[in-house]
Amino acid sequence: MTRPTRKSRKRAPLNRERVLDAAIALADQGGFELLTMRRLANELGVEAMSLYNHVASKDDLLDGMVDLVFAEIEPPSTDGDWKTAMQKRAISTREALGRHRWAIGLMEGRTNHGPANMSLHNAVLGCLRGAGFSMEMTVHAYSMQDAYIYGFALQEVDMSPESAEDFAAEAQRQMCEYQALLADYPHAAEVVGGHIAKVGYDYATEFVFGLDLILEGLDKLRDN
Amino acid sequence: MTRPTRKSRKRAPLNRERVLDAAIALADQGGFELLTMRRLANELGVEAMSLYNHVASKDDLLDGMVDLVFAEIEPPSTDGDWKTAMQKRAISTREALGRHRWAIGLMEGRTNHGPANMSLHNAVLGCLRGAGFSMEMTVHAYSMQDAYIYGFALQEVDMSPESAEDFAAEAQRQMCEYQALLADYPHAAEVVGGHIAKVGYDYATEFVFGLDLILEGLDKLRDN
């Protein structure tokens, strides 16, 4: 039982988890620059300083948010083909970073790796070791996959417009500049105008293309 | 001649280039969080608001800085082997991002690509097209290389300590936590303690390992 006492018309008590969840929700829907201690507190029906009873600082809050994003990533399964396991966790990572587009930006310079991050890290290394990679090759394989995954996510956030209005504005701007583009950057114009404009560009399939190339290449370097 | 007039004891006049250069120098040596309009102005012997005669806003300043970093990257040469050309520009990119560790963090969400960025972009696409890649494969090759390059740079900034003191503090902390690490993350402990602690970890060689694997893989997909 242990109800919160009979006079439960009062708002639910704050705790670290509720703070982090609200922070993630706020950043997800309003953009990262909206995440302000006062606004977050407001969202929770509370004053800014009250948050500091549950997070040590804004940096601590951000660390917590990042680790929650890592917690959303499906760790690789240990049984079955290592390549499909790695592919699935890579895709899961891209999806998580896509749901929380602010996260990739927070990872820069942030050295406090949370438990979810460490745990995922550990699971991936275990998967590779179990697949027969030497320690040296495990390091290579890990480094390579993560570089690709995070780099792809970074580019995706960079280039794909956040909202529909942004997209329209950007398209408009690009059309205006198209003349200059054609003249100054002919190869870019060729590829953009001659290929992407026709067949389009799908981030998801682009992602797995490169991913598979990497995994294939790594597979040939197992046990040696 | 056109000396700045005879009474040249006055300080040199400000201009956009001097502002950007000073901003880069400040961020390089003091860290990105030191880059403040007031401090930057101070560095130039000027008041904060004077900077706004040469940059439209702080965002504009940051855009300009990023493009100057892109300008440091050697574009690929058009003659010779495409793989070595791509390898050289990749290495040049990593080096530039290493000289200016704040740059990779600024690229997130920044959609205003400057001329140096566009020009490099164009040169890389031209190199790939010249090497015989189809338009479709050119897009794949470009996307893949950039994802890897920027992702690697991102990880490098993330994990390598900025200064010697930071490094010492981090090493100390890691030793304290080593027990927990061993227990909770056995595979991570194995790889870190059993391999990296012995042979070390060199970012530069790690970088070219993955890069070469990618370039080799792409080479097999030319002209089809």
Add this chain to the structure above:
DNA sequence: TGCTCGGGCTTACGTTGTAAGCTTATGACG
């Protein structure tokens, strides 16, 4: 000589993260 105006300077405002201290409900214990 006087006007224009680019490029400095001063002042001021709103917003941010957070330190310091006050208040109040809760739950343990004499």
Add this chain to the structure above:
DNA sequence: CGTCATAAGCTTACAACGTAAGCCCGAGCA
């Protein structure tokens, strides 16, 4: 049941940030 410590809220306050508005001075030209 009363008392009192403690956790968790609130209020106030401050320094630092980006930048809008407007002043002012000196150089170049009529």
